[in-house]
Amino acid sequence: MNHSCVNCLKTMVVNLSFLCWLCGAFVVAFGEFQVINSKYSSLITTFWPIYPANTLVVTGTIVTCVCYLGVLGGMRENRCMLISFFVLLFVLMLVEMTMACVFLGYSREIGTYFEKDLMRSLEIYRQSSAEGNKTIKDDFDAVQQLFRCCGVHGVADWKDNVPISCCTRDPCNTLLHTNWQEGCLVKLRNWFAGNYLSTGAGVVTMFIIQFICLCITIPLFCHFRRSGLGYQ
Template sequence: MAQNCLKCLKYIMCAVNFLFFISGAIMLGYGVYLTGYQTHSLLKSMKFLTVANLLLVSGIIVTCVSFLGFIGALKENRCFLLTFFILLLILMLVELSVACLLLIYESKISKVLEEDLNAGLQHEKNNNSTMTHLKSDWNLVQKTFSCCGVNGSSDWGTQVPQSCCPTPADIPCLPRDSEKQEEAASSLYPIHAKGCLGALKEWFENNFLTTGIAVIALCVMEVLGMCISMTLFCHISSSGLSYKL
């Protein structure tokens, strides 16, 4: 009976880690794809913190950790299982630490974030002559959340990017003539009025419960993964199977 339970745990761990490996590979691939489209971060002080880079790092971590768990369980390798356990423990501690810091320093983080977003937006304005073809995460955020600028479209001045417009890319809502740029910022044109900082805050507030449940579910899965890996590790050790591959 005990052997059957251990085999069941082994194959469950293999299946779950295989699914995570596939998910990590998709994230990694999408991150590579986005590197050709997003070249600048929203934040000036953290230029490396782009959506593409986040997906790349997350994909690498997920694929590596899930690969260790899959091979460790399949081959009953103590070294891989122990490494998998340690990495999951580190990831869970980091996630909980970040969540606690966000809750404790929420107001300070919000203020610093607004200042950094404004600095990043000014940097984009100064370094992009054609704002309608802006190549940064601003495009992705403004299109996703139907917003414009940090606090509103006025943040861009007369250089409002195309991503601030709800119309398709092939139907420009902003006139290309430089003489009409000032007129473009008026309410006659369908530019998103909501600022991205407010849109992001609103999204997090509306999805606070869902985000919390997702974080708790992730931590529970990590704890279960650690328990299963340590159970298999102890079984392999007691059976004298050593570090076989």
């Protein structure tokens, strides 16, 4: 392999790894922003580990750590770092593929748990005192006001204890007022699906970059090995 080809491969490894590192850092920042500003985490607890914000933070952190090895390995021509980068990146891609298969295979079960969690939160809200369970109450009120919905399946879920957040007018000052009739389940489910779609698009983009890095790391590592570059 001539010198210009080696330099080209080295530049590609460094640049693509750095690009992947930047993507991972952005994913972590976006995930942290979602965690801080999320108003729905207390309502959905069954599949909290795969909540979009948590998935973004964990995935982004792992990607940044792995891609940092690729950047350093390419710049320093260190085959120990390159082979570590290759192995970790390969494992990471396998994990990403496994997660994608799990989401596809258990999407219906996730929807069922989603409904159960919302009904549980609604019952806690209904049966709580005026000062009890403030987090769940505030989150449920925020959901109803933001998505213009009421209850899980509809306003009937609240029976005779419909909260002010279901009112169609803001502020709601009259004793007899109109409430939103549509339930929040469908709207929240669509919102989560949109988040997972955006997350999936980002993961696919990173997966393509990672695959290219994986392909060009092998010949570069072989060249460094034939050239006698050790594990300095």
